[in-house]
Amino acid sequence: MDLTAPAIEITALDKFYGAYHALKSINLTVAKGEKVVICGPSGSGKSTMIRCINQLEEHNAGLIRVFGTTLDDSLGSIDEIRKEVGMVFQQFNLFPHMTVLENCTLAPMLVRKISRAEAEATAMKYLEKVRIPDQAQKFPGQLSGGQQQRVAIARALCMKPEVLLFDEPTSALDPEMIAEVLDVMVTLAQEGMTMVCVTHEMGFARKVADRVIFMDNGEIVEEADPETFFTQPKNERTRLFLSQVLGH
Amino acid sequence: MTASFRKNYFGSFGSSLMTLFSLGVIGAILWALVDWGILRATFGADGTQETCQAAGGACWSVIATRWRVILFGIYPYEEQWRAGIACLVVALVIVLSCLPRLWSFGRLSMIWLIGTALFYALMRGGVFGLAAVNEQQWGGLPLTLFIFVATGVIGMPLAILLALLRRSEYRVIARVSGWIIDTIRSLPLLSILFTCAIVLPFMLPGFLIGEKLYRVLFGAALFFAAYQAEIIRGGFQGIPKGQEEAAKALGLSYVHRMTRIVLPQAFRLALPATINQFVIAFMETSLIVVVGFMELLAAGNTAFKTGEWKFAYAEVYVFIAFIYFAFVFGLSRYGAYLEARMNVGHAKD
Numbered sequence: 001m002d003l004t005a006p007a008i009e010i011t012a013l014d015k016f017y018g019a020y021h022a023l024k025s026i027n028l029t030v031a032k033g034e035k036v037v038i039c040g041p042s043g044s045g046k047s048t049m050i051r052c053i054n055q056l057e058e059h060n061a062g063l064i065r066v067f068g069t070t071l072d073d074s075l076g077s078i079d080e081i082r083k084e085v086g087m088v089f090q091q092f093n094l095f096p097h098m099t100v101l102e103n104c105t106l107a108p109m110l111v112r113k114i115s116r117a118e119a120e121a122t123a124m125k126y127l128e129k130v131r132i133p134d135q136a137q138k139f140p141g142q143l144s145g146g147q148q149q150r151v152a153i154a155r156a157l158c159m160k161p162e163v164l165l166f167d168e169p170t171s172a173l174d175p176e177m178i179a180e181v182l183d184v185m186v187t188l189a190q191e192g193m194t195m196v197c198v199t200h201e202m203g204f205a206r207k208v209a210d211r212v213i214f215m216d217n218g219e220i221v222e223e224a225d226p227e228t229f230f231t232q233p234k235n236e237r238t239r240l241f242l243s244q245v246l247g248h
Numbered sequence: 249m250t251a252s253f254r255k256n257y258f259g260s261f262g263s264s265l266m267t268l269f270s271l272g273v274i275g276a277i278l279w280a281l282v283d284w285g286i287l288r289a290t291f292g293a294d295g296t297q298e299t300c301q302a303a304g305g306a307c308w309s310v311i312a313t314r315w316r317v318i319l320f321g322i323y324p325y326e327e328q329w330r331a332g333i334a335c336l337v338v339a340l341v342i343v344l345s346c347l348p349r350l351w352s353f354g355r356l357s358m359i360w361l362i363g364t365a366l367f368y369a370l371m372r373g374g375v376f377g378l379a380a381v382n383e384q385q386w387g388g389l390p391l392t393l394f395i396f397v398a399t400g401v402i403g404m405p406l407a408i409l410l411a412l413l414r415r416s417e418y419r420v421i422a423r424v425s426g427w428i429i430d431t432i433r434s435l436p437l438l439s440i441l442f443t444c445a446i447v448l449p450f451m452l453p454g455f456l457i458g459e460k461l462y463r464v465l466f467g468a469a470l471f472f473a474a475y476q477a478e479i480i481r482g483g484f485q486g487i488p489k490g491q492e493e494a495a496k497a498l499g500l501s502y503v504h505r506m507t508r509i510v511l512p513q514a515f516r517l518a519l520p521a522t523i524n525q526f527v528i529a530f531m532e533t534s535l536i537v538v539v540g541f542m543e544l545l546a547a548g549n550t551a552f553k554t555g556e557w558k559f560a561y562a563e564v565y566v567f568i569a570f571i572y573f574a575f576v577f578g579l580s581r582y583g584a585y586l587e588a589r590m591n592v593g594h595a596k597d
Contacts (some may be wrong), residue, residue, distance in 0.1 A: 054496070054497055055496075056493050056496060056497065079499060079501070082496065082497060082498070082499035083499045085497075086497070086498075087494075087497035089490055089493070089494060089497075091488070091490050093488070093490035093491060093493065093494035094494075095491065095494070095495075095508075095509055095513075096513070097512050097513055097516060097590075106498070106500075106508060107498035107499060107500060110500060110501075110504050110508070111498065111499040111500060111501075111504075152494075155498070156497075156498075159498060159499065165497075
């Protein structure tokens with residue numbers, strides 16, 4: 001890990017599902033501390049792309065580097081990168097057989113090998129940050145969707161990652177719970193966390209993104225700062241997408 | 249409560265009639281049992297065929313005089329206290345392993361190591377001045393318990409291994425594991441036991457043959473493992489894909505993903521079927537009589553086949569049934585307790 005290198009460098013990334021070309025020669029660099037929002041219609045490959053970064057999906061060609069560490073076939077590089085890259089999922093994916101606190105302490109204790117006391121102290125710190133320290137002893141099934149997603153964010157933070165990936169973190173939430181999750185994400189962004197966020201929350205993109213990326217059909221179609229992206233989109237497909245997302 | 253009771257059971261003339269009729273039938277059966285088993289029964293070791301049949305009820309004298317044959321088979325008579333203690337050791341080990349507060353790898357392995365060593369020392373002898381008793385002479389309840397426990401203890405890790413291999417990312421490994429499971433499942437247990445007891449010694453090199461009992465145990469464990477592996481696989485299928493992905497994203501290793509995330513959830517989902525499999529395994533211990541071991545049921549058969557007690561087979565079977573019932577009913581209730589315990593915090597699921 002070289003923390004002076006770019007957080008993420010993706011070069012000529014290709015991904016196939018059988019004959020289907022899911023990602024077509026993607027190039028993307030994310031600097032440390034940068035917040036990148038990725039949007040695009042469903043099936044455009046945006047989730048697939050960020051899932052390649054921590055190798056939940058294997059890529060077929062191209063280069064992925066995280067803080068200078070190249071993802072190769074060796075298990076070592078995958079482990080190394082997963083330690084530094086946290087992920088928040090659409091479906092929360094909390095472990096239902098463990099309490100909120102155990103969800104947060106498991107990986108730090110097993111992967112970072114820190115003591116239970118230290119892991120619990122860290123977990124409580126981040127549970128306070130996402131504003132649910134009082135739920136620490138409950139099981140995920142006893143929480144609302146918004147609360148579960150905030151726990152999922154805290155769980156990812158407990159590993160003290162350098163980068164956080166968000167894969168449509170608010171898409172599975174009831175409308176009234178979206179704000180509480182976005183608030184937490186805005187706070188994180190303001191504190192300087194490097195974030196790559198697949199989302200349809202255009203308000204969030206406007207507010208925190210340094211760069212907005214529009215993907216369609218497995219390609220990066222357009223990337224720009226939010227001001228330019230929302231007011232002067234260059235590509236026809238981007239304009240169509242924006243009119244559909246913002247038009248109601 | 250009383251209102252709904254009246255409505256449910258005496259709501260109409262027909263309903264009342266059915267209720268009373270059913271009560272009558274149940275009452276008659278219970279009365280016949282009590283009458284035979286207690287009121288007109290002969291207790292005590294001094295009962296004989298004549299006194300028993302004169303009384304007209306059950307002849308529990310057969311148990312009073314022959315219980316040691318039923319419980320311990322042909323284990324040497326003077327040494328049967330050892331077999332008795334060995335039974336208690338197994339029972340204690342089972343009870344201890346069922347206590348959630350002792351569920352850690354260290355504690356459980358300690359309990360099992362000490363328990364197995366103690367059981368073996370007691371049964372086999374040859375140490376601490378105990379006379380040696382060959383495995384061929386083991387019999388009755390300790391043998392039945394030993395087979396059951398060993399089947400589970402060897403079979404369960406094997407089942408987990410087979411189930412994990414069957415879902416391996418490497419297709420060859422997954423295929424091979426699937427074939428092994430399906431092959432074993434397509435063979436009757438009896439043929440597996442026969443093969444292990446009789447055919448295997450011809451095929452194995454001398455040093456691998458070992459005692460017949462252990463070969464048979466291995467066969468029973470393999471059979472158990474094939475079925476249990478499929479039960480666990482069913483549990484895997486109930487776990488959302490996101491669980492393993494989240495574990496991967498957190499950087500957990502394969503071993504940790506399996507032991508902390510996947511297997512605990514799979515076992516929770518597979519618990520009812522797993523308890524079922526254990527119940528079946530307990531019942532199937534009675535099959536090893538066919539390869540020459542006198543387990544509980546076979547020992548019971550011997551107990552009344554000695555001329556003077558030939559008439560009292562029903563009593564012996566009732567006695568044995570009670571022993572089976574005690575273990576299996578205990579197992580089922582424990583399963584129910586586990587399910588209730590695991591459901592804590594899952595109210596919304």
